[in-house]
Amino acid sequence: MTTRMFGEPIQRREDPRLLAGRGRYLDDLGHGALAAAFVRSPHAHARVLDIDVTDALDVDGLVAIYTYEDLPERVADPLPLLIPHPALTHGRTGYPLANGIVRHVGEPVAMVVATDPYVAEDIVDLIQVNFEPLPAVVGIENAVRAERLVHDDVPGNVGAHLVQEVGDAPLAVDTAPHRLEFRLDIERSASTPLEGRGVYARPDASDGSIRVYSSTQTSTSVRFAIAAKLGLPATKVEVIAPDVGGGFGVKIVHPWPEEILVSWAARVLGREVKWAEDRREHFVSSAHERGQVQFVRVGFDDEGRVLGLDVRFLHDHGAYTPYGIIVPIITSTQLLGPYKVGAYRAEFTSLYTNTVIVTPYRGAGRPQGVFCMERTMDRIAEHLGRDRAEVRSANFIQPHEFPYDQGLVFQDGRPLIYDSGNYPEALEKVKEMIGWDEFPGRQEKAAAQGRRLGIGLACYVEGTGVGPYEGGHVQVDSAGRVHVSTGLTSQGQGHGTVFAQIVAEELGVPIDAVEVTTGDTRRFSYAVGTFASRAAVLSGNAIALACRRLREKALRIAGEALEADPGDLEIVDGIVRVVGNPRTAIPLRTVAVLANPLRYAFDEEAVRATQFARSSGDDGPPVPEDDEPGLEGRDYYSPVRSTFASGMHAAVVEVDPDTAEVRILRYAVVHDCGRMINPTIVEGQVHGGVAQGIAGALYERMAYDESGQLLNASFMDFLMPYATEIPRITTGHLETPSPLNPLGIKGAGEAGVIPVSAVIASAIEDAEGIRIARMPISPDELFWLRRRAETGEVERTGVVKSDRAP
Amino acid sequence: MRVRLRVNGAERQVDVEPRVTLLDALREVIGLTGTKKGCDRGECGACTVHVNGRRIDACMTLAVMHEGDEITTIEGLDHPVQRAFLEHDAFQCGFCTPGQLMSAAACLAEGHTGSDAEIREWMSGNTCRCAAYPHIVAAVREVAGRA
Ligand code: FES
Ligand code: FES
Numbered sequence: 029m030t031t032r033m034f035g036e037p038i039q040r041r042e043d044p045r046l047l048a049g050r051g052r053y054l055d056d057l058g059h060g061a062l063a064a065a066f067v068r069s070p071h072a073h074a075r076v077l078d079i080d081v082t083d084a085l086d087v088d089g090l091v092a093i094y095t096y097e098d099l100p101e102r103v104a105d106p107l108p109l110l111i112p113h114p115a116l117t118h119g120r121t122g123y124p125l126a127n128g129i130v131r132h133v134g135e136p137v138a139m140v141v142a143t144d145p146y147v148a149e150d151i152v153d154l155i156q157v158n159f160e161p162l163p164a165v166v167g168i169e170n171a172v173r174a175e176r177l178v179h180d181d182v183p184g185n186v187g188a189h190l191v192q193e194v195g196d197a198p199l200a201v202d203t204a205p206h207r208l209e210f211r212l213d214i215e216r217s218a219s220t221p222l223e224g225r226g227v228y229a230r231p232d233a234s235d236g237s238i239r240v241y242s243s244t245q246t247s248t249s250v251r252f253a254i255a256a257k258l259g260l261p262a263t264k265v266e267v268i269a270p271d272v273g274g275g276f277g278v279k280i281v282h283p284w285p286e287e288i289l290v291s292w293a294a295r296v297l298g299r300e301v302k303w304a305e306d307r308r309e310h311f312v313s314s315a316h317e318r319g320q321v322q323f324v325r326v327g328f329d330d331e332g333r334v335l336g337l338d339v340r341f342l343h344d345h346g347a348y349t350p351y352g353i354i355v356p357i358i359t360s361t362q363l364l365g366p367y368k369v370g371a372y373r374a375e376f377t378s379l380y381t382n383t384v385i386v387t388p389y390r391g392a393g394r395p396q397g398v399f400c401m402e403r404t405m406d407r408i409a410e411h412l413g414r415d416r417a418e419v420r421s422a423n424f425i426q427p428h429e430f431p432y433d434q435g436l437v438f439q440d441g442r443p444l445i446y447d448s449g450n451y452p453e454a455l456e457k458v459k460e461m462i463g464w465d466e467f468p469g470r471q472e473k474a475a476a477q478g479r480r481l482g483i484g485l486a487c488y489v490e491g492t493g494v495g496p497y498e499g500g501h502v503q504v505d506s507a508g509r510v511h512v513s514t515g516l517t518s519q520g521q522g523h524g525t526v527f528a529q530i531v532a533e534e535l536g537v538p539i540d541a542v543e544v545t546t547g548d549t550r551r552f553s554y555a556v557g558t559f560a561s562r563a564a565v566l567s568g569n570a571i572a573l574a575c576r577r578l579r580e581k582a583l584r585i586a587g588e589a590l591e592a593d594p595g596d597l598e599i600v601d602g603i604v605r606v607v608g609n610p611r612t613a614i615p616l617r618t619v620a621v622l623a624n625p626l627r628y629a630f631d632e633e634a635v636r637a638t639q640f641a642r643s644s645g646d647d648g649p650p651v652p653e654d655d656e657p658g659l660e661g662r663d664y665y666s667p668v669r670s671t672f673a674s675g676m677h678a679a680v681v682e683v684d685p686d687t688a689e690v691r692i693l694r695y696a697v698v699h700d701c702g703r704m705i706n707p708t709i710v711e712g713q714v715h716g717g718v719a720q721g722i723a724g725a726l727y728e729r730m731a732y733d734e735s736g737q738l739l740n741a742s743f744m745d746f747l748m749p750y751a752t753e754i755p756r757i758t759t760g761h762l763e764t765p766s767p768l769n770p771l772g773i774k775g776a777g778e779a780g781v782i783p784v785s786a787v788i789a790s791a792i793e794d795a796e797g798i799r800i801a802r803m804p805i806s807p808d809e810l811f812w813l814r815r816r817a818e819t820g821e822v823e824r825t826g827v828v829k830s831d832r833a834p
Numbered sequence: 835m836r837v838r839l840r841v842n843g844a845e846r847q848v849d850v851e852p853r854v855t856l857l858d859a860l861r862e863v864i865g866l867t868g869t870k871k872g873c874d875r876g877e878c879g880a881c882t883v884h885v886n887g888r889r890i891d892a893c894m895t896l897a898v899m900h901e902g903d904e905i906t907t908i909e910g911l912d913h914p915v916q917r918a919f920l921e922h923d924a925f926q927c928g929f930c931t932p933g934q935l936m937s938a939a940a941c942l943a944e945g946h947t948g949s950d951a952e953i954r955e956w957m958s959g960n961t962c963r964c965a966a967y968p969h970i971v972a973a974v975r976e977v978a979g980r981a
Contacts, residue, residue, distance in 0.1 A: 039920060046928035047916045049868020049908030053929060056867035144862075146853070222872045222880060222929045222963045273870070273929025274963050307873040520927025520964050708923050712966060716926060719965030743877035743961065751954040751967045 033532040033539055034771075037708040041539075042524040051271045054226035054243040054304060061228060061300035062091055064290050065148035067138040067155050068313060069130035072164035072382035072736020073178070076126050076157060079138055084154040089147035092297060093155065094139045094289070096125045102257050103292050107285065111352030115190035118182045119349045120380070124285035130159070131178055131347035132383050133736055134312025139289050141301055164382040164736040168321050168342045171379035178347060178380035187345060188353045188378040192360055194435035195371030200336025204327025208407050213802040214396050214785075216319040216344070216730035217723070219389045220748070221519070223273025224305035225314060227287050229294035237264040240291050243272050245280040246557030247547040248515045253283035254291050262553075269547030275519035276720070277388040278315050280559045281351055311741035316730055317355060317389035319344040320396045324404055332408045332419035335370035339363065339400060343378045344386060351387040353378050354439055358388075358491075361436050361444050363397030365489050366451040366674055367423040368432070382736045388559065390720055391781040394490060399803060402486040402786035406793065410825050416485055416790070417459055424451040431767075439560075440494045442669040447774075448764045449674045451487065454698045457760050458485070461696035462678035471794075480685055481693070482795025485678045486786035492673045492701070492775025493565025497666035499554055500571030502531060502578050504659040506624075506633045508602055508617030510535065510542045514567040515555020517547030521777060522709040523563060527571050529705055530771070534575035535582075536599030537616065554664075561673070561775025564705060569665035569769045578661030582619050585659075589614050589622060620659040625650035671766040673774040675699040677718070677783045681791040688810040690726055690792060692755040700762035702774035710776045711759050717780015719754045724781070725788035726804050727753075799823045835898050841866065842910025850897050857881045859897035860907060868908040868932050872961065879960035882933040882940075883907050889940035891959075908932035913939045918973035926964035934960050938974050947978035 045051065067079075081093050096104065107121040126137045137157055142148035163176045171178075171185045178185055201207055228241040238260070244250050244267075251267035258265070272279065286303050294301040305314070322341040328334050343356040360374035405423070409416040425432045427450045434444040459465065467483045474481045503511045512531055518524065528542040545551050546567075547558075556566070583594035586604035590597070590612050598607050605613035618636065626637040651657050680694040697714055704710050727747035731739040740746045765772030785803040792810070793800045798817045802809075816822045839846045841864060848863045857874070860866045860883070869892055872880030876894040883892045884906040915938045918924070925931045937960045941947060946956035953974050954967075962970065 040923060043920050043925070043928070046925065046931055047919060047935065049866075049911075049932050051868070051928050051931075053870070055861075055871065059862070059865060146851070146858075220963060221927070222878065222961060223870070223927070271929075272927065273872075274927040276963070304871075307875065307877075520925075520929075522926070712923050712926055712964075712969065715968055716965040719967065720963075742875065743873050744875075748961060748963065749965065749967075750958040750961060751971060752958045754965060754967045757968060 033529040034705055035703065036529065037706060038525065038529065040522045040525045040709065041528060042522065053223055053271045053273050054228060054241060057241055057270060058228040058300055058302040061302040062141050062143060062297070063145040063148040064293065064301050064303035065140045065145065065152045066136045067140070067152050067157060068309070069126065069133055069135045069137055071130060071159050071161050072133050072166065073162040074130050074159040075162065076128055076130060076137060077160055078158040080156040083156070084151045087147065087151050087154065089143035090151055091141040091143065092293065094125065094293065096123060096127045099125065102259055103288060107283065107350055108253065109352065110350055111354055113188070113352050116188040116349060116353050118187045119352065120179050120182065121350045122348045124288050133738060134309065134384060136285050136313065139293065141293055141297065166381055166383060166732050166734055166736045168319065168344050168379060171344065171381045172342060178382055182380060185380040186377055187349050187380055190353070190357070191373065191375045192436050193373040197336045197338040197371040197373035200371040201325050201327035201338050204335040205329050206411060207325065207327040208411060209325045210407065210801065212322040212324065212400055212403055214318055214320045214399060215804060216316045217389065217728040218316040218730065219276035219278035220310065220746070221274025221276055221278065224307065224310040225279065225284060225286065226304040227290040228302040229291045230300050231294045231298060233298050238291060238295060239266040239268065241268050241270050242287055243279060244269050244282060245275045245517050245519065245559060246282055247517055247549055248553060248555040249557060250282045250287055251549045254288060257283065257288045258292060258295065267549045269517040272517060272519040275558070276390040277317070277392060277559065279519065280557055281315055281387045307743060308741050311746070312384060312738055315385045315387040316346065317386055318396060318724065319386065320359065322400050324400060326404050326408065328408050330412065331422045332412055332414055333422050334367065337369045337404070338373045340375045343376055344381050345378050346381060346383045346385040348385050350385060355386060355388055355393040357439050358393030359397040361438050362394045362489065362491060363401050364434055365398060365401050366425055366449065366487050367401070368425050369423070383732055390717065390778045392560065392778065394488065394782045395721065395724060395785055398486060398488045398783050399786045399789070402783065403789060403801070406790050417455060417464060420487055421452065421455055427452070438491055438670060440670060445669060446489065446672040447766050447768050449489070449672060449700060450762060450764050451674065454674065454676045454700060454762055457762070458676040458678050458696055458698040461698065461758055461760055462680065462694060464678065467680070478685065480683045480795045481680060482683065482791040482793065483678065483680050484787045484790025484794060485676065486783035486790060487676045488782045489672050489674045490561065490779055490782060491670040492561035493667060493671045494560045494562055495667050496556060497664050498556060498566035498570045499552060499662065499664040500567055500574040501552055501662045502571065502574045502660060504578065504616055504620040506617055506621045508541055508615060510537055512542060512571060513545040513548070513551035514571060515547070515552040516558045516563055516567050519558065521563060521713065522706065526564060526705040526709060527568065530568055530572050531575055534572050535579055537602045541602060561777040561779065565671055565769060565773055565775050566665055568705065568773060569771050570663055572771055573663035573665060574661040577663055578659060581623065581661070582616060582659060585622050586614050586619050623659040624657045665769065667768060671702065671768055671774040673701040673776065673779055675779055677787045679787045679791050681788065681795060683792060683795045683810070688807040688814065690807065692722065695755050695757045697757060697780070698760045698762060699779055700764050701776040701779065702766045703763055703772040704761060705773065707761065713776050714759055714780040715757055717778060718757055718784055719749050721781040721784020722753065722788065723749050724804055725785040726806070729804055793825055797825050799825055837898050837901050839900055840904045842906055848897065852896065852898050854897050855893050856895045856897045856900060857892035860892060866907050866909050870929055870932055872930065879937060880930050880933040882936040882960065884936060884940060889937055908935060911935060911939060915939055915942060915973060915977045918977045922969045922973040922976065924969040924973040925966045930960060930962045934962065934970055941974060942977055947974060950975060
């Protein structure tokens, strides 16, 4: 019997190595390589007048110092704008090293190469840069005011402006029986994986090639970028993502200046060079996300059905736009969630500020969109005096309405059409898990004891598995081992396990025979990368398709060997056999041998494949026309459009009446990512996401002062959740298969984070009776909100002032 | 300066500048890269090792301060909590894991495992950005015999 593998909660296979300290992360490689370190701007906006290296020159161990002037053409060009968009009329990118001007604290100004990292850092301190500080633009409001500019040639600090609409939303709002208008504020946060970025380059002078290890989410694209910048054919560049200590979005950006500079310097010097980012560098020179201000107008009927939704928002994209405007596009399109609204208009302006660049962080614009929509649902419920769950339910797209076209254009340039889902069932399930209907009683009882409890709920839909494509290669060797490779990379998602499960199931081989390689351009050169919850959908399906090709070939060859019809064969436990007659069988490893006609026998197995041993009596060539030697399969999966996973979260919180501290008592998740490959891994991903969501709801922010200094650029000051902050999370799964791909799966990596801020805001509001209109909310802020509610400066919930929008 | 350390039971002589941290001495000089650097300033716990049986952040102490000390790193750990981590899926990217395991082994030895809340508190020096916390707590709880 073949054991079922797909859908089983099997243990991760990459783990035993990691448990013994045998992981190979970037900084574990390249022992003895030269060390690179960077002089970075201490100013948010300044002209670079002069760089004086005199004091550094006689330090023992100095190998080289490079400034912008030292860079050759191509390397000296501005960094690429990776995702252009017609609405991004004023896209700007930085230079690998500052070219006369710096636009955020942390921008690289000079690179030092030395014999070891301690010496490299000493030298960085000895280099004197003479800056002429310029006024900085910090915060969305200052960016809009545009009294100062981040880029001289970008009027109003506006990088992009985009409107998407379905129907006439302003009119629908104006003519609706009820309407509301309000503002929401969302702070910045960041991926901050525990391992920072890092690059290690090994040039080979004998053939002019270079191998680069990078802690990246896309080794194939880093390879093409390095090849282009160094003027090398791609065949001379290998890029490998070793074990990667978390990514969460920040490591999809590429090429980072450091990836180009370290590779270039290694070739110039003819030496191995390594750079491992330190923690402060990561805060000020990688990337952040989230920051938005939203202005919402909504019109609805007595049932709470949204007739018109008109959202205008301002998005802070930092100093440059290398990753385009993906984040605000996702916010504006995914904002609609599981709902159908009468008419919708989303308008955003994406603005420059003198702060670190903004690129996707897990959730990628969705947490902001969901915060907007779900806060809106709560406001509607409050206004009508209806149950919050009921109002959501009144707006749901119903199960029979799929595929459902929202009428917008999604982040991949494709129509926003939801493939499948079951929102009413998810809502019922999450209500039951959290005890929604019984809660008012619980709340009242607690109140009688002086305790403040609140319950909250939020729903989301996540476009996952965006194209354009991924590929998979599967090969069976003569020992019966199955080698699988795909080009995208892994940062802890358990790809080595889930891809092996797919292969074990598709090929009928023991999972222990399967070995998976990701993110190594030596093994697979065409790929896009790991982001947008796409790995399982894209590579998973590509690998399954590759397995199907391999299987067909295996059955054909086995059929010849066994003199049986391939249609009568099955593969069980790595043995091809006749269905109903398991004695007529041939191991897959022998099939692999037969698939490769040999002249030379190098071992016992190989003897069976040599020319005189082969029985085939016909006079065709040893490798038939249209066939290839070897037992392998390669295929690609390119989806027509994204799959749409969905889910609903609910939480019960307790707020301390004195200290305003928020404690999460219960947290329930209902999650639908189509068919699950491995529920344990999905659950781990959900936990991780929820934790980052709680972080965004209660703790994390980037505290920039008005001069553009990041005041909390350390793990001491940037509050992240520890074991003490994350509650027990109960997870319920729905499995609504996607009709769009062979495996029926949707992505799961980011889902957990998406609705959390909205859930927590809803629950705090319920506990406190004070409107929550920003995320995150700290005890301090909540304390002052209470004060201001007492004096009438902020609104209490349940106070319906007027139906007319202010 | 020359220092003698006992690392995972073996005598090691290292020659380091006085400013070299124990973490860098282990990783760069001795070549034991299992211990990780997440912040290099005592804020994340990725570099947790045992010194004379106590858990400490190896980035917050200098190698030269450990003449004759008995140091255990992840490479020298052989503890039931490692199996429990595997069974409970207590990590994702694995970067915090060496530190979590060293901390968990010490937390168990210290007996700070009376309740989930106590485990959480005494494991709160170890950041996991992948937030495998619920499963980490479950793994420690199981080894403590409370599962
Ligand atoms: S690296 Fe030592 S505590 Fe973070
Ligand atoms: S497993 Fe990634 S940081 Fe803990």
